[in-house]
Amino acid sequence: MTRYAMVIDTRLCIGCGDCVVACRTENKVPIGLNRDWVVEATSGEYPNLKTEFRSERCNHCSHATCVYQCPTGASHYWRDSNIVLVDPAKCTGCKACIAACPYDARLVMHPEGYVDKCTFCVHRVEKGLDPACVSTCPTRCMHFGLLDDPNSKVSELLRTRQHKVLHPETGNEPNVYYLT
Amino acid sequence: MLDELLITARANPRIDPALDIWGWQISVYLFLGGLTAGIMFFSALMLLLRKDREAPFAVNRLALLGPVALSLGMTALFLDLEVKSHVYRFYMAFRPTSPMSYGAWILLLIYPVAALQVLSNVRVGFPAVASWVDVLTPIRRLTDLAERHRRSIAAAAIPLAVALGIYTGILLSAFAARPFWNIGLLGPLFLVSGLSTGAAIIALLSRERTEMRLFTLIDIGLIVVEIALVGLLLISLATGAKLQLLALRHLFTGGYMVAFWGVFVGIGLLVPLLLDYLEIRGRLHRFALLAPALVLFGGLALRVIVVDLGQETRWTHYDSEYNTLLLERLR
Numbered sequence: 001m002t003r004y005a006m007v008i009d010t011r012l013c014i015g016c017g018d019c020v021v022a023c024r025t026e027n028k029v030p031i032g033l034n035r036d037w038v039v040e041a042t043s044g045e046y047p048n049l050k051t052e053f054r055s056e057r058c059n060h061c062s063h064a065t066c067v068y069q070c071p072t073g074a075s076h077y078w079r080d081s082n083i084v085l086v087d088p089a090k091c092t093g094c095k096a097c098i099a100a101c102p103y104d105a106r107l108v109m110h111p112e113g114y115v116d117k118c119t120f121c122v123h124r125v126e127k128g129l130d131p132a133c134v135s136t137c138p139t140r141c142m143h144f145g146l147l148d149d150p151n152s153k154v155s156e157l158l159r160t161r162q163h164k165v166l167h168p169e170t171g172n173e174p175n176v177y178y179l180t
Numbered sequence: 181m182l183d184e185l186l187i188t189a190r191a192n193p194r195i196d197p198a199l200d201i202w203g204w205q206i207s208v209y210l211f212l213g214g215l216t217a218g219i220m221f222f223s224a225l226m227l228l229l230r231k232d233r234e235a236p237f238a239v240n241r242l243a244l245l246g247p248v249a250l251s252l253g254m255t256a257l258f259l260d261l262e263v264k265s266h267v268y269r270f271y272m273a274f275r276p277t278s279p280m281s282y283g284a285w286i287l288l289l290i291y292p293v294a295a296l297q298v299l300s301n302v303r304v305g306f307p308a309v310a311s312w313v314d315v316l317t318p319i320r321r322l323t324d325l326a327e328r329h330r331r332s333i334a335a336a337a338i339p340l341a342v343a344l345g346i347y348t349g350i351l352l353s354a355f356a357a358r359p360f361w362n363i364g365l366l367g368p369l370f371l372v373s374g375l376s377t378g379a380a381i382i383a384l385l386s387r388e389r390t391e392m393r394l395f396t397l398i399d400i401g402l403i404v405v406e407i408a409l410v411g412l413l414l415i416s417l418a419t420g421a422k423l424q425l426l427a428l429r430h431l432f433t434g435g436y437m438v439a440f441w442g443v444f445v446g447i448g449l450l451v452p453l454l455l456d457y458l459e460i461r462g463r464l465h466r467f468a469l470l471a472p473a474l475v476l477f478g479g480l481a482l483r484v485i486v487v488d489l490g491q492e493t494r495w496t497h498y499d500s501e502y503n504t505l506l507l508e509r510l511r
Contacts, residue, residue: 017188037190039498043182053187065357071281072269090269093262095201096280102357102495104199107192113262167495170356 002081003062003147004120006134007154007163008055009179012141015040015053019133019142023057026121026132033107035118036133052180055133055142058105058118059166059174060084066097066106075115082175083122088114102170120144147175186498197498199358199491205260207483210348211377212253214370214479217345218378219246220294222395223301224334224341234394237386240305243297245381250294254287279354283347290340296333300326345371352490360427361490363416369409370483376402377479380452380472392468396456399475403453410445427493439485448478 015038023029023036036057044050060082067075067084074090075097077083086097091114098106098115109116121131125144129135134142145152157163158177165174194200219242226238261267271288275281299322303310314320326333349370352361376399383395417428430436455471 015187020188033192034188034190037186038188039184040187041182041184065355068275068277069280069354071273071275071278071284072266073273073275074269090266090272091263092266092269093264094260094280095262096278098195098201099199099355099491100357104195104494104496107195108201108262110193115262170495 001062001077002079003175004060004081004083004125005145005147005154005158005175005177006057006060006120006131007143007145007157007177007179009141009143009157009161010052010054011179012139013038013053013055014139016138018136018138019055022132022136023118026124027119029116030110033109033116035105035107035116052178054178055137056103056105056166057133057176058084058101058120059103059172059176060118060120062173062175063171065100065102065170065172069096069100071096078122083120083125084117085119085122086115086117088112091115102167102172103174184498190498199494202260202487202491204484205256207480207487208256209253209260210351210370210483210487211480212249212256213348214345214374214483215377215381215476216246216250216253216290216294217341217348217371217374218376219243219249219381220290220297220337220341220378221345221375222378222382222398223297224337227334228331228338231394235382235386235391236388237391238382238395240301242382242385243294243301244305246294246297247291250287250290279347279351283351286340286343286347290344293333293337293340296322296326296329297337299323300330300333303327342371345374348374352486355490357495358490358493359420359423359495360417360430360493361486362424363413363420365409365413365416366486369406369413372402372406372409373479373482376406377476380475380479384469384472384476393460396459396471399472400453400456400460403449403456403475407445407449407453410449423493423495427489430489430492436485436489439481444478444481444485447474448481452478 017038020034020036020038027035029035036055039054039056040051041054042049042051062082064084067077071094072090072092074087076085076087078085093113093115106115106117124131130144134144143153143157145154147155149155157179161179163177163179165177190196222238223242226235232239258264258267270284274285302313302323313323346367349366353364353366355361379395379399379402383392383399386392417424431440452471452474455467459468
């Protein structure tokens with residue numbers, strides 16, 4: 001499996017929400033629906049508080065429970081990679097994949113009814129471009145690339161910086177990494 | 181302290197703040213699936229045990245309700261689909277990792293067996309319509325064939341009924357992302373509940389005193405097992421990890437406390453158990469139909485509670501300041 005990863009530097013992210021706007025524009029996401037979102041997480045006890053900003057989306061898991069639960073094969077891996085896509089032509093709108101996602105990153109498209117989600121902007125990745133959110137980020141805190149290539153920026157960052165993924169204990173092996 | 185606040189909008193309809201993807205359609209489907217399992221199981225079992233005299237309704241007539249309940253359940257399931265025109269896609273693929281895919285194919289296997297069960301009993305059970313069966317030659321021949329293989333059909337129906345009953349629970353328990361559902365006990369619980377509703381429908385519809393008594397006794401046994409399984413389910417949640425403890429808390433607060441303890445455990449299990457007991461002891465006859473009616477009601481209540489509550493349990497916990505109502509007002 002070819003593994004694409006997104007690496008987001010929470011120390012650089014200022015929570016401006018440009019990634020959300022870029023996604024909405026690039027993918028023509030209908031009003032009221034969101035494929036990505038930004039979280040401000042504050043931890044600790046006053047006065048020792050720590051805040052991090054996280055731009056979140058589908059984690060394009062290597063062990064994607066949504067793909068395994070889909071009864072029709074509509075939810076699938078793109079070209080033997082970890083990029084999880086939904087084929088609207090095969091989707092019955094049974095919503096099993098939504099129940100299966102521990103990140104609640106999927107949504108029901110309206111009015112058509114098929115299930116939609118972040119695609120890692122696969123139509124751009126095909127052309128060698130970064131996803132829209134990554135290429136828009138004004139602080140350059142987001143990176144995209146191949147995990148299998150040791151010389152890629154994402155591999156280098158994960159080799160040299162402390163990082164985490166969200167809810168690793170689900171066993172889904174998410175591929176959106178956060179530098180801490 | 182960990183406070184996770186959404187600073188851009190995330191209010192995907194039916195996803196946030198809690199999942200609201202499956203409504204009454206799924207609860208009704210799971211209930212009717214269990215009921216079908218109970219109907220097929222008892223009509224086949226009574227036939228194999230040669231209980232024609234003690235349980236004539238179960239042996240000869242009950243099977244007719246199998247395809248009826250199954251079809252109503254499948255209709256409810258169909259109504260849940262967002263893209264109804266793609267329903268045929270379930271049968272364009274078999275996905276070995278997807279319980280829902282297994283379910284779709286199990287249902288397809290169940291239909292012919294349930295139909296053969298009906299045909300194998302139609303001349304004995306419904307003499308009034310038996311003449312219709314003989315009008316069309318292929319159906320007459322199929323009926324003859326089904327009658328000759330009555331016991332083999334019943335023998336095939338039992339494992340299929342058990343598979344269907346367990347499947348209705350596994351469908352939910354296979355979701356690791358929903359802590360309240362992710363317990364293997366849901367399979368046996370839904371199976372026993374389905375068998376219990378099957379026994380209840382016999383007690384409700386049979387005209388024979390001995391048969392009503394037999395199935396009242398069977399239902400007492402099944403209700404006791406169901407109570408034990410509910411107890412084990414609660415223990416499993418109470419001894420689980422943090423997310424399962426949080427899920428358990430729902431059963432002790434607000435509307436779910438009333439629904440679970442009052443409606444399901446009280447009205448759906450304990451009251452019919454008491455009424456059944458009093459009836460067997462010969463103390464009560466006036467409410468003979470109330471107990472099985474409550475068992476059916478309890479079976480439906482269980483599915484509604486489990487389907488709804490499971491969707492409120494999740495891994496992500498965001499506090500959102502985004503208020504869709506406020507946004508509407510600003511427009």
